[in-house]
Amino acid sequence: MGTDPERLRQTVESLLKENKALNERDVKAAAGKALRMKPAEIGAGVIREVRRKLGIDRPAALAWA
Secondary structure, three states, X not given: OOOOHXXXXXXXXXXXXXXOOOOHHHHHHHHHHHHOOOHHHOXXXXXXXXXXXXXXXXXXXXXXX
């Protein structure tokens, strides 16, 4: 992966703080656009870890990944 994992985590965290209703596909697309990388290069584990840290429980969002 061509980006710093900490920077990716911070980007995902800021996106989810703005809108907790985003599903994983939308988070990947927005983070990819912000970091100028392909959404496929962003791992779902990072998004799930940030959701867990923020206390967001959205099983439906995981279904659309």
